[in-house]
Every structure is written in C-alpha cells, then in structure tokens.
Amino acid sequence: MARKLLECSLSDKLCVVREQQYEIIIIPTILVGTFLILLAVILWLFIRGQRAQQQSPGLQGIAPVPPSRGLSWEAAGHGGSVFVPLKETSVESLLRTTTHALAKLQVPREQLSEVLEQIHSGSCGAIYRTKMYTGDPAKPKSVVLKALKEPAGLHEVQDFLGRIQFYQHLGKHENLVQLQGCCTEELPLYMLLEDVAQGDLLSFLWTCRRDVMTMDGLLYDLTEKQVYHIGRQVLRALEFLQDKHLFHGDVAARNILIQSDLTAKLCGLGLAYEVHVRGAIPATHIVPLKWLAPERLLLRPAGIKGDVWSFGILLYEMVTLGAPPYPEVPPTGILQHLQRRKIMKRPTSCTHTMYGLMKSCWRWSEESRPSLKELHSRLEIAARTANDKAVLQVPELVVPELYAAVAGISMDSLSYNYSVL
Numbered sequence: 001m002a003r004k005l006l007e008c009s010l011s012d013k014l015c016v017v018r019e020q021q022y023e024i025i026i027i028p029t030i031l032v033g034t035f036l037i038l039l040a041v042i043l044w045l046f047i048r049g050q051r052a053q054q055q056s057p058g059l060q061g062i063a064p065v066p067p068s069r070g071l072s073w074e075a076a077g078h079g080g081s082v083f084v085p086l087k088e089t090s091v092e093s094l095l096r097t098t099t100h101a102l103a104k105l106q107v108p109r110e111q112l113s114e115v116l117e118q119i120h121s122g123s124c125g126a127i128y129r130t131k132m133y134t135g136d137p138a139k140p141k142s143v144v145l146k147a148l149k150e151p152a153g154l155h156e157v158q159d160f161l162g163r164i165q166f167y168q169h170l171g172k173h174e175n176l177v178q179l180q181g182c183c184t185e186e187l188p189l190y191m192l193l194e195d196v197a198q199g200d201l202l203s204f205l206w207t208c209r210r211d212v213m214t215m216d217g218l219l220y221d222l223t224e225k226q227v228y229h230i231g232r233q234v235l236r237a238l239e240f241l242q243d244k245h246l247f248h249g250d251v252a253a254r255n256i257l258i259q260s261d262l263t264a265k266l267c268g269l270g271l272a273y274e275v276h277v278r279g280a281i282p283a284t285h286i287v288p289l290k291w292l293a294p295e296r297l298l299l300r301p302a303g304i305k306g307d308v309w310s311f312g313i314l315l316y317e318m319v320t321l322g323a324p325p326y327p328e329v330p331p332t333g334i335l336q337h338l339q340r341r342k343i344m345k346r347p348t349s350c351t352h353t354m355y356g357l358m359k360s361c362w363r364w365s366e367e368s369r370p371s372l373k374e375l376h377s378r379l380e381i382a383a384r385t386a387n388d389k390a391v392l393q394v395p396e397l398v399v400p401e402l403y404a405a406v407a408g409i410s411m412d413s414l415s416y417n418y419s420v421l
C-alpha cells in the first residue's frame with residue numbers, strides 16, 4: 001500500500017492523505033497473467049504431444065502404421081471386391097443388404113455347438129473354438145469362431161462384415177487360414193474359420209524347447225530343414241497376397257498357425273484388410289516395433305519389402321525357438337539401433353547360410369532386399385543341403401511375461417498354449 005500527502009503545509013491541522021492500494025490492482029493482474037501463461041504452456045505441450053504421436057512410433061514398442069505403397073486403385077478398395085454399403089444408416093438395414101452378398105457363406109446358428117472355448121481375445125472380439133454340425137451329426141467339424149464384440153455400433157458392424165468379405169475376396173490358398181462361413185443375418189455376428197488346432201507357431205517353438213511328450217500327435221522337434229519348410233510356405237502365402245496387390249504387414253511367428261504335419265498358415269490378416277479398404281494403413285493399428293522394417297518405423301509408405309524384412313525376423317524366431325528379437329535393445333530404441341546400421345548377430349543355432357538369408361532381408365534399403373521370388377528360390381536351394389537330423393535346442397524355458405516385455409508386445413497378443421502342456 002502507498003500513501004501520498006496531498007499539498008499539506010506544516011501549519012495545516014488537517015491534512016488529506018490518499019492511500020493507493022496497488023495490491024488490489026497488481027495482485028489480480030499477476031494472477032490472471034500467470035494463469036494465461038500457464039494455459040498457453042499447457043496448450044503448447046498438448047499440441048506438441050499430439051504432433052509427436054502422429055510423427056513418431058508409438059509407446060512401448062508398438063507402432064502406428066504408415067501409409068502403404070504399391071497398391072493399385074482397385075485393390076485399395078475403390079472398386080475392389082469388398083462392398084460393404086456405407087450409406088446404410090442402421091445396423092438392421094446394413095445386415096439386410098449385406099446378407100445377400102454373403103448368402104453362400106451363411107451357416108444356420110443351430111448348426112453351431114453352444115459350447116464355446118475361448119482361445120484368444122482378438123482385435124474385433126473374442127475368438128473361440130467350437131463345433132459345427134454339417135451333414136453327419138456324429139462327426140461335427142471343429143471350427144474357430146470370431147465373434148464381433150457387443151455392443152457393436154454401425155461402424156464396427158461395417159468393419160466386421162468387410163473383414164468377412166475380404167476373406168471371400170482373397171479366396172483359397174493352402175497357406176492362408178480359410179473362411180468356412182459366417183452368421184450375419186442378425187447380431188451377434190460370427191465369422192467361422194477352419195480350425196488349425198495346433199495353434200500358433202510361437203507357442204509351438206516354445207514347446208520345442210521342452211523335452212515333453214504331448215498328447216496332440218505333434219512332434220515338438222524342429223530341424224534346420226523344417227525351418228526352411230515352414231519359411232517357404234509363409235513365402236507362398238505372401239506371394240499370393242502380393243499377386244493381389246496386398247501385403248501382410250505383421251509377419252511374425254505369433255501370426256502363423258501350424259498343423260501337425262507342419263503345414264503353416266498365415267493368419268492375422270487384419271492389417272492387410274485395412275490397407276485393402278482404406279488404401280493406407282490406419283494410425284490406430286498397432287504393430288510391435290521389433291518386427292518392422294526401417295521404412296515402417298520412419299512412417300514412410302510401406303509395401304511387400306517390409307514383409308521381407310519381417311520374414312528375416314521370423315527366420316530368427318524359428319532358429320532360436322522363439323527368442324524375442326534384439327534382446328539387448330529396448331523396444332522403443334529399435335529405430336535408433338537400426339539407424340546405426342546394427343542388425344542382430346548370428347544366433348549360435350543358426351548356420352551361415354541361414355544367417356546370410358536373414359541379412360539379405362535386413363538390408364536398410366528396400367530395393368536391395370530380395371524379392372519374395374528370389375528369397376523363395378534361395379530358401380529352396382538352402383533346404384537341399386540343410387540338416388534334417390540335428391534337432392534345434394535351446395535349454396532356457398520362456399517366461400511369457402518377460403518375453404512380452406523384451407519383445408515389446410502386449411500379453412494379450414500371446415496365445416500362450418505353452419502353459420497348458
């Protein structure tokens with residue numbers, strides 16, 4: 001507070017003093033000013049955070065996905081074969097319109113067993129194993145049922161129907177998991193797939209580390225020659241996708257299903273579908289970083305050569321019986337690691353020939369990586385002289401939680417058959 005005497009002389013008995021209460025003006029001004037500055041800083045931080053999220057790979061080893069390359073206009077869904085009517089405004093009318101297109105695939109719900117065994121929680125909802133009664137009731141067929149999670153809005157229903165039509169559009173290939181039918185006349189919506197009962201390759205590889213007898217008829221041993229055998233089947237599936245101007249985008253042992261005769265089937269076609277309908281890779285789709293090629297990590301347009309890179313990681317997974325890639329690198333440090341031109345060292349269980357193949361997949365520039373066709377013929381040649389006797393062995397057992405942390409993947413994406421043996 002400041003006091004000011006107003007023209008007083010010494011003889012004055014009374015003198016007027018004016019008090020100026022500056023704090024009444026200054027303190028609120030300072031408070032308002034500080035508040036505005038704080039607000040501006042918060043806004044700036046928020047905008048910067050949003051931009052960083054769009055520009056850089058996501059947190060915890062999982063990346064949003066960049067645009068795609070090499071897709072034709074038609075294959076990108078602008079005239080392709082996935083026709084989910086977008087103009088429908090209610091779920092009921094959408095189901096009515098689409099049921100016609102999916103008529104041949106419809107399976108009456110009463111042909112499905114009510115007993116559902118959940119095997120996974122998938123991207124659209126739970127994934128179950130159940131029985132389908134067609135023809136001979138004594139011989140039901142085991143199928144995998146993907147259910148759209150409820151409650152589902154118009155957008156989710158459109159997306160799920162689109163996924164079913166995508167499988168229909170792809171058609172049959174022995175190394176892709178096959179669509180068996182669907183139930184889409186009313187909610188809840190189901191997609192029915194052939195049951196590849198032995199489950200995913202990653203769980204299989206982990207089980208190969210154990211010296212166990214299993215009841216499922218599958219021999220949990222793997223030789224170098226068998227690694228090439230599985231690898232060639234995966235390449236066949238990728239070539240099939242490439243012929244349709246598609247790529248997989250998430251090639252990894254967890255996305256390969258394996259049968260008792262070592263037939264391999266590529267699954268996890270969600271990203272290929274999204275690229276097919278949108279012509280670009282949606283930022284919402286998350287993919288573990290350690291399997292991604294540098295161009296994907298840098299959010300540049302992606303294509304089949306990104307699958308070639310991931311195929312090299314898949315070879316590493318097989319030959320190490322399911323070790324996490326780059327165990328010494330934190331998932332979020334992978335781009336920096338690759339920018340220093342560092343790749344994984346040759347695992348002790350890996351021959352120089354196989355390591356040569358991996359290294360060719362991990363060339364920084366996409367152009368210098370082999371095409372699927374070249375890779376396929378190199379694998380064929382390598383398989384001729386590969387060891388078919390020595391069983392790959394890794395003494396350490398896998399702790400799935402630790403694996404998930406080192407690999408940079410969520411526990412949800414692990415199928416985890418391993419633990420039930």
Ligand SMILES: Nc1ncnc2c1ncn2[C@@H]1O[C@H](COP(=O)(O)OP(=O)(O)OP(=O)(O)O)[C@@H](O)[C@H]1O
Pocket residue numbers: 119120121122123124127144146177193194195196197199200254255257267268269270271415
């Ligand atoms: N046909 C199948 N037979 C046996 N197991 C299957 C089958 N389909 C899926 N699974 C199991 O469910 C897991 C997840 O499958 P998938 O990746 O196809 O599901 P998703 O989450 O719906 O993926 P996407 O959205 O990429 O299609 C697989 O790793 C496997 O363990």
